[in-house]
Amino acid sequence: MRLFEYFLGNRPRTADAAKDRLKLIVVRDRAATGEGPDFLPMLQKDLIEVVRRYVDIDDDKVQVDVDRKDNLSMLEVNIELPGRFGPNS
């Protein structure tokens, strides 16, 4: 039977199910525990990339933080640009 499936190419790829289930449960675990590998470093990396498309900045000029209070969280993003931009410059 397995041999059959091999030739027909319709064997279920269980690894995909594993990955999908893990993605969901990990997010739930993280929310439940309040711990978790923060997405902040990744967000920071992405932000740096986006800003770099327009302005040349160093890696450490983008700071990302989450401020947790009681039952709300605030995302704090600080991007320092080189020199001065804007109408007065």
Place this chain on the structure above:
Amino acid sequence: MAKIITVTSGKGGVGKTTSAASLGAGLAKAGKKTVVIDFDVGLRNLDLVMGCERRVVFDFVNVIQDDIRVQQALIKDKRLDNLFILPASQTRDKDALDRDGVGRVLDELKQDFDYIVCDSPAGIEKGALMALYFADEAIVVANPEVSSVRDSDRIIGILNSRSKRAEEGREPVKQHLLLTRYDPDRVEQGDMLKTDDVLEILAIPLLGVIPQDKIVLTASNVGTPVVLEDSSIAGQAYQDAVQRLLGHDVPMRFIEPRKTNWFSRLLRRSA
């Protein structure tokens, strides 16, 4: 000043002790003075995996509680001059390791060694928290399997929030993923999570992928760290991981299925 590296996983049986023994032996072989500490009080096994179980006189708990000097408890490896083992206690209660005592011993060892490798017990209880508390770096050992990956994610969260570095607001514990028991054939068949899947979920840098290899069992039977089995693929994969830990850029090996002819591949697939 020594670097403290904790080998941890959350889930048991994924290869923590095997990996701690191999990374420790590999670092020593690379010329770094290294001590591997067993934090699994009550269930010590590092001594057995490293082949020095008959030379244990004093242990970690003796050093913390009984006025035994740490040098008296260290066991020098017979194969590598740079390698030492600090065994866990087998009989005492789990609370025997207190934070002050562990910190004191680590501070003393820091003077003498380049690397201190801490072999964590499984779980997220006191012993595991103690093993990761003082870490500068952590190696998260995981198998490409749902429960192991989930538990790894938990332990990464704990590293980010419960380590000394996190408490003091210093630079976070540098984390590495070590994927063990990787079977490239099953990955290709779509029945095992591939490296990229695990990386996507856990989002920490990859230190190495150790392929499934019969040598892991046979090496433990005789008390040899796998990394010293030069001709085995798992041994070579551990050697590569050690090089990466030392900052060298080494390509991943043994993550593709071994080349075979179509007939044996067919046999394997339908097995």
